[in-house]
Amino acid sequence: MPHNAPQNRIVRIAVPCPLYKTFDYRLDGITDSHKKLQPGVRLRVPFGRQQLTGFFIEEVSDCDVPADKLKSVIAVLDEHSLLPAEILDLLLWAAKYYAHPLGDVIQTALPVYLRNNDDATPLQSSYWQINPVTGTTGDDIPGTLKRAPKQQQIYRLLADADDGLDAEALNAVTENWRPAVRALLEKQLIIEKRRAVVLSTHNASPCEHSLHDEQRQAIAAIQQQADSHAVHVVNGITGSGKTEVYLALCETMLAAGKQVLVLVPEIGLTPQLTRRFLQRLDTQIVVLHSAMNERQRYAAWSAAAGKQAQLLIGTRSSIFTPLPDLGLIIIDEEHDGSYKQQDGFRYNARDLAIVRARNHNIPVVLGSATPSLETLNNINEQRYQVHYLRQRANKRKLPHIELVNLCSQKMQEGMAQTLLDRIRRHIKQQGQVLLFINRRGFAPLLMCHDCGWTTRCARCDAHMTYHKRRQQLHCHHCGSQRPAPDNCEECGSNNILAIGVGTERIEQFLQASFPDTRVSRIDRDTTRNKGSLQDKLEKAHSGESGILVGTQMLAKGHDFPNITLVCILDTDQALFSADFRAAEHLAQLITQVSGRAGRAEKAGEVLIQTHHPEHPLLQLLLHKGYPAFAEAALAERRAAGLPPVRHLVLLRCESVATEAARQFLQQASELADRVDRQGVDLFGPIPAPMERRAGRFRYQIMLQSEQRKTLHRFISWWVPQLQQLPAARKVRWSVDVDPYDTF
Secondary structure, three states: OOOOOOOEEEEEEOOOOOOOOOOOEEOOOOOOOOOOOOOOOOEEEOOOOOOEEEEEEEEEEOOOOOHHHHEEEEEEOOOOOOOOOHHHHHHHHHHHHOOHHHHHHHHHHOHHHHHHHOOOOOOOEEEEEEOOOOOOOOOOOHHHHOHHHHHHHHHHHHHHOOOEEEHHHHHHHHHOHHHHHHHHOOOOEEEEEEEEEEOOOOOOOOOOOOHHHHHHHHHOOOHHHOOOEEEEEEEEEEEOOOOHHHHHHHEEEEEEEEEEEEOOOOHHHHHHHHHHHHHHHOEEEEOOOOOOOOHHHHHHHHHOOOOOOOOOEEEEEEEHHHOEEEEEEEEEEEOOOEOOOOOOOOOOOHHHHHHHHHHHOOOOOOOEEOOOOHHHHHHHHHOOOOEEEEEOOOOOOEEEEEEOOOOOEEEEEEHHHHHHHHHHHHHHOOOOOEEEEOOOEEEEEEEEEEOOOOEOOEEEOOEEEEEOOOOOEOOOOOOOOEEOOOOOOOOOOOEEEEEEHHHHHHHHHHHHHOOOOOOOEEEOOOOOOOOOHHHHHHHHOOOOEEEEEEOHHHHHHOOOOEEEEEEOOOOOOHHHOOOOHHHHHHHHHHHHHHHHOOOOOOOOEEEEEEEEOOOOHHHHHHHHHHHHHHHHHHHHHHHHHHOOOOOEEEEEEEEOHHHHHHHHHHHHHHHHHOOOOOOEEEEEEEEEEEEEEOOOEEEEEEEEEEOHHHHHHHHHHHHHHHHHOHHHOOOEEEEEEEEOOOO
């Protein structure tokens, strides 16, 4: 017999918590008894001692608990679901595929604003116009402003702007404008209005652009399948004009009344891409990225969901944004690791974009000069269609690449004399120079020259990096900081050496060596302040900065027309890394950084410093390029049984006590042995490559299988059972499906 009486309505709710289940609640008199709730509607529910916002999944006629024992829903927060059916289907699929609790997955898809606020009214931005009733026209200024020069300035600006000006527009032309705007509002000379948050498109200039044959062929082939699902890979060398292909496809889709989603690895690192879309496309554009506050993000999200914006440019979380008329998804730099979320809900936005496009029956375009091995494997197996751009858009040659053998060479601050001489020559010839080293700070560690003591992190199995300008030690793994010591903490000696080099040390040395040339450092430390990255990039483009020193921030999507020399300082560490993807990442990075040279009129060259010039990876890249390396790397992965040939899942575990982590994973291993897991290999428990990080010991189990379905069938049973293990409450654990790295 059913436990509930007919008048009771029982709803199944996904609650954002780490439990792999949904929860049943009574719906008592909160809504019309005949009104159906839409899946995805938010409800406030009691959960333990707190109240949480859950998500309606379905209404059920019966449950395992008597109705009078069920807790009641406190409030229904939405009239309609904020997430359309196609997004909910994607989230249900993702929760199952990535073995993550459904409530947490759905919450991740919503803007932070909607997680913290019940009111889902779309946010809009303010803008100001001349009051048509009390304002004046032409050059006339109201008499009340004769002694208020700032108010006069703002009034004239608004009088010249037919559509009014918003905060961003006013910030661009003047400072400290808000008091003047308030005064003008009080005098009723201007009025405040609100509109959807979109980027200005007044400078857009759609026109014919010259395309080379390969670009035209790629565009035509993709447009032929514009009304059906297919995965298209635009594999173009650096500078080949992939962005022009994106723009042409966008123009076609927008003309057909469709919306477009463009995913980029990091919005702050691709300002030129955003600027080109703004300048070229005569449409409403919004951006979504982590540098925006939660109100700005929700306003942009609302504009896209409400069809006020036709094009959305965003980072990985943008894949969950509702776009009712979605017609195309573009993923720029598809190989980039930033598309993989590394904590919490560990999804890959690139892979979810392909699933979303398939569900929507629309094309998806993956662009890269160095496609991931997963993408290349899918091309080889004819799952994806590939369109090659083998020549640069300006028909210039790729830069000449040369290896600099460091063995027995005299070094100055990590640089060989050969490299310094070449820098001097290029600067003399009015060229710009880019030095790449993927290591921030002044030096990777400090060491006592008398006793050998080093600055190890107290919480990690790693050294702390010395930042000289701040006189601090930073751990780049756990974030801990402390003042740099003047004396050795072991023997008291003041004979402290800075070992190794980072961007700060290179910058200091080069500025001293080339005093007449401006050296600009671009890394996380120098671009923390708002606008600082853009300012440095503008100085680089104008030629004001003759030498650029930076990390991989400089490798992504930037077009510096005057760079003629690229120097890659440190490759050897990645050549012998324990991470199976390290060689792939190094090859991609070298190719991407090298592509910054010789993009305009002047020819470019690239110098790569190494103690191992005969290494097969470097030789392949030098003589045959990234395609040959990728082919060889795929063969190695096939022989080793690693992705993309086999599929991986990592069960990660960490604890303040090493025994607790090992005990949990041992119990997890024994649980796996209780069932027939034929076709699924289990390795571990083993320590993570960095065993201790942020004060916690880290261990892991690796699962491997040739068949994705076999692996997922097993983890769909195994993962929910892990919560019931006796040791589960003593540790933190997570599941990483298709891990980006094993660290």
